[in-house]
Amino acid sequence: MTAALLVCALAWLALGAAGAILSRRDAGRMVVYGGSLAVSLVALAIALGALGGRAPGVTLPLGLPGIGMRFAVDPLSAAFLVLVDLGGAAASLYALGYGRHEAEPWRVLPFYPVFLAAMNLVVIAADAYGFLLFWELMSLASWALVMADHKRAETRLAGFVYLLMASAGTLMLLLAFGLLAGPRGAYAFAAIIASHRPQWTADVAMLLALLGAGSKAGLMPLHVWLPRAHPAAPSHVSALMSGVMTKVVVYAFIRIAFDLAGPAAWWWGLVVLAAGAVSAVLGVLQALLEDDVKTVLAYSTIENIGLIFAGLGLALAFRADGLALAASLALTAALFHAFNHMLFKSTLFFGAGAIQHGAGTRRLSELGGLIHRMRVSAVPMLVAAMAIAALPPLNGFASEWLLLQAVLLSPSLPQFGLKLAVPAAGALLALAAAFASACLVRLYGMAYLGRPRSAAAATAHEADGISRAAMIGLASLCVIFGLMPALVLGHLAPVVRELAGVSLPARPGWSGLTLLPVPARQSSYDPLLIALFIAVTSGLAALGLHRFGSRALRRAVPWGAAFSPRATRRCRRARNIRPRGSASRSAACSRHCCSAPATRW
Known part of the structure; x- marks a missing residue:
């Protein structure tokens, strides 16, 4: 399976070369995006087959003399490969329609498949040299895509800041791997895990990994590049950067902090939890103040990355104190939310691209009434907005519910600092969830509801059929995995079992989907029952208003x-x-x- 994934990466690189040759022809779009869609689907099938097991590793005679370049697939990398390739397939499908409107396709087509290949290679790399090499390739390819509209001054500034922060983050990761490799230069991941080192080296390596990953993922205050770069890129690239590339960064932090660095100290969880909780609140607060649709979504990414890192911090704290079940719950919540964020954030960026092309503007103050002009694409946008606002029974609610359940287990932690910090962080996460609901209500209401506030909004037109298909597909997954989260949690169980020692227990209820992250007498969640309750109560309310309230309406x-x-x-x-x-x-x-x-x- 590892060799097959390397073949897929080579196919992506070949598509990049073909894009450089054919980019000035209309056939280039079909070759690059259609080929990327096909390769992404093949890689997705391979990754799904690798879930729950380990594929034989592959060593290539590349790189530095005597070191080589190793590749391997384990449950952690297989889970993130599914995320990367599903997001890549959706973005490629969307780009088949949206790419018709690119002003200068030769600035996008050669780098798009290289970006996909680099993200896959980072996830399957099994030594520090290959990991950092493909990490830099991922950064450079995404920088080139951000600079597609280079004639605008704000785009050039965004590219400069992005390149600066990406280089600083890579330096932090290089130092972290150097500490973990030790004086003998054991750069293979298996050798790093087997080596013995002083505790202080693991502590410093974790902090360096947090700085390196945080600068790439957008943790505050290392987020300055993200709200500039994501809006500057084409919408399908913005979806990949926000929904997929940030998850590759999450993978990098999990690989170092949970796997390579060895046993965690309890204060690791405190630092990561604080960084995540603060980023979640401040990110969504800034999103509430923005007027540009894609900038709002970029700051919302900071909030969701904060939620993911908060879950990882909780998992580190619980694992350090030997609370395996609580650690598995927090880690499951973080991984599940990472997957969910890829689904609904990609859908929202696809919708932002449809708005930009259909209305000619992304400013909320100039939109309004798009639900009458863009009736089809308004539906998946509504579903994704409800999911990211954590409304039941969609997938965003399921993962955030698991995260808050993990917070409620904090009294079992022995350290007094954690006993104080975890409830405070839980309050911040709940506050961020409330602000996220207000933010997405504002975004959807100002863009799609009411009356048009500009002539462009009044004459907007619907997105093309291929773009709508990509949006509807991801929005449907938000509904399916919200109603049936066990479909995802079952595949995450091998990852959690390997990193936390035990997987999240689940017991089928009458619907077959009742989850038990803690004993049943304390808490359970059945999404189908909640969906049924919402449907029945909404139907009764609508019927009552129609039958008994219509005569009392006052016309004005x-x-x-x-x-x-x-x-x-x-x-x-x-x-x-x-x-x-x-x-x-x-x-x-x-x-x-x-x-x-x-x-x-």
Whole structure:
């Protein structure tokens, strides 16, 4: 299986070379994105077959003399390969439609498959040399994609800051691997695990890994590049960077802190938990203040990366104190949320690309009413927004529920500092979840609901069919894995068992999906029951309003939101300019609304 994945990586690199040759022809888009979709699906099938086991390693006579380059697949790398290749397949499918609108495709097509190959090679690398080599290739390929629209000054600044932070992060990882390898230079992962070293080297290596991974993932205050670079890239690349590349960074931290560094000290969990909780709150607070759709989503990525690292910090703390079941719960929550974030954040960035192309702007203050113009793509955007806001019974709620269940097990920790810090971090995570709901309600409401606030929004058009298919596919997975989280948790069990010593227990209920992260007398979660309850209560409420509340309705002029009363009167007059149902009447209505000065209410 390892050799087959290396063949897939070579196929991606060949597609990059073909993209460089054919990028100025329309066939280049089909070759690069269609080929990337096919290779991603093959790699996904291989990764799914490798889940739960270890594939034989492969050593190639490459790299430095006497060291070689080793590749291997274990349960951890197989789980992240599934995430990477599923996200890569979705982005490639989306790009088949969205790529038609690229102004300069020759700046994107050669580097896109190289980016996919580098992320796969980082995950299957089994020595420090190969890991760092492909890590740098991943950084350089993504930098080239960020710089696709290089004529804009903000894009050039984003590329400069990204390159600077990526280089600093690689230096931190290089120092971490140097400490773990020791004076004998045991750079193979198996040799690092088998070697004996002083505890202080493992402590420093963990801190360096946190700095290196944090700068690449966007942990605060190392996040400065992320809200600049993600909006600057094309939307399918933004989806890969936010939904997939940040998870490769999570893999790197897990590989070092949970696998290579050896037994963890209890304070490791405290440091990682604090960094994650603070990043979650500050990231979503900044997202609430932004007006650009992709910038909002970029800051939301910081929040979700904070949630993932908070779960990893809890797992480190529990594992250091010998609480294997609690560690497995926290680690499962972090891994599950990493997978879920790839699904709904990729969908949201796809939707942002559809908005940008359909309306010609990404500014929330200039959008509105897109649900009438983009009826199909508005549905997966709504599903992804509800999932990232952790609303049941979608997948975002399931993973955050597991994380909060792990927080509730903190009284079993013996250290007084952890007994104080974990509940405080839990309060911050709950606050971040509340702010995330407000942020996504604001984003979806301002973009899709209400009336158009610009002529561009009033004349927006729907995305192409291929792009909509990619959005609908990922949004459907958000629903499926929300209703049936055991489908994912069962495949994560070998990873958790290897890193925490025991996997998360689960017992089938009447629906076959009741999860038991803690004993059943304390807590259980059945998503199908919750979905049934929501459906029944919503249906009864709608029926009651329709049967008993319709006669009590009071008809009045619709609220104009930020429009002044004068604009509302103009809008009402504009409705009478053309016959009912006329498209020109809607244009006149929006023109009157947009020309009227806004007033504060």
